[in-house]
Amino acid sequence: MPPRSLRQAGNPILCHGQCVTKTDAQARAEDVARAAYGKLIAMLASKTGDIIAAEDAIADAFVAALKTWPERGIPDKPEAWLLTVAKNRRIDQARRDARLVITDEANDMADAQAIEPEDAELDERLKLLFVCAHPAIDEGIRTPLMLQTVLGLEAEQIAKAFLVKPATMAQRLVRAKKKIKTAGIPFTVPEPDAYPERMVAVLEAVYGAYSVDWLEGDGDISHEAFFLSNVLAELAPEDAETLGLTALIGFIEARRDARLSNGVLVPVPEQDVELWDNQLIERSVSVLTQASLRRAPKSIPGRFQLEAAIQAVHAARSVTGKTDWRALSQLYSGLMQTYPSIGGAVSRAAVVAEDAGPAEGLKMLDVIEFDGLDTHQPFHAVRAHCLAELGRAAEAAEAYAKAVSLCTDHPSKLWLMKKIEVLRKKMS
């Protein structure tokens, strides 16, 4: 696969003279690759279930495109061109491969070309997303699998983001792809009644991808996940939670340029609103509104809609100039009812500390009952903040130190250390 990134595809680098054609063809190939990769994989693999063979065929088709397009021009239907080349390549492969019966393979190819009418409306990528987030696939490999098969990311890139050795990641991805084929996981969109249950796994995997390198790293994966969330909203515009996730990621993405200052984390309420992407915020507000319209009347919003609503409250500061802590407190309380989590519980306490005072926040922290609380970094950071506000400096310093020791990312660590520094100055 040619290496691609969203920014690159969106803004092709301009060259001079003859170079333009080649770069243009390359950028176009990459654009098509980005938009169609998962679709091509799904079309090639849906009959046989063989993702590995489909990947090989598409990789060859891209090589051919990069060679042919600059010379003969970009075809009218670049996607169809790539598919035809990939299919031919698969037939060649089948002829060479004695284990496969050629006639069967040729039939599969014909089937793939003549897309059934009822499927024409439904994007093939959606099928692939459901395959990647299938309940029979290990939860931990769903996001990496999605990144590779739907977006064509290299195993090496994915490994880096998930902090595992490239060989280990490659091995796990191959295992998952082999399982899809041998276990007979179908390339279909589940029946409507299974849809809500199955879609959540897809959304979680996409959100997981977004969180991977949003704060730290080159941000390639979070860009891809942002792109994917928009694809999902296009594919499933009737699903409230899908729109909820798209809005949620949109709100967070809008704050990308404000999240760090000289490599140090800047908490959302302290961020410079001038650095926020207002256009994206507005769009996310509109997507979230769409979500609420898709929901059954009087029904409780799902996890992603609630989380998006929380981000919408933060985003409103760019207009009102202040954070509505009371609204946040209510939304977190709702979130804890529908989707209780350790992170949600700690964030809720942090919000209560701002709304009702540090003593109340501390009380909230004291009643949290989750396993692993003692090793949960944000718990100690919020506790330290409450203690510092209450003037219990020594205890606060101790809690901050504990938070630093548990911190796994650099920007947060620097921010916590800055807090300790401020506390020390106060104490002396």
Place this chain on the structure above:
Amino acid sequence: MRYTFLLYSDPAMAANMTEEDWAKSKEIYGQYIGALQEAGVFIDTDWLHPADTATTITLASGEKRVQDGPFAETKETLGGFFAIEVENLDEAMQWAEKCPHVHYGKLEIRSSAMGSV
């Protein structure tokens, strides 16, 4: 695609079953088999005597070795199987969920490798 359901459970559970329990169990499994047959997916099934009655035999080391008892001593042992013919894993999983066994034991779904190598 042909799938086999391997039914694992703790044999100690069966030890306490009364005659009435067995009759009830037979009836429930009979209904399940009937449903599989009606859907045209049924291939085969069997219900095995406990693993402690097993005889394990191997010639893998070159000479014949016979062992009284199962290949591996585990708490949960293979107690039976179903073989069905359905389109894909989703359909297999739907039938697996309906199998009475899942309420007290574990059901492992494996696809047939016959013809793929």
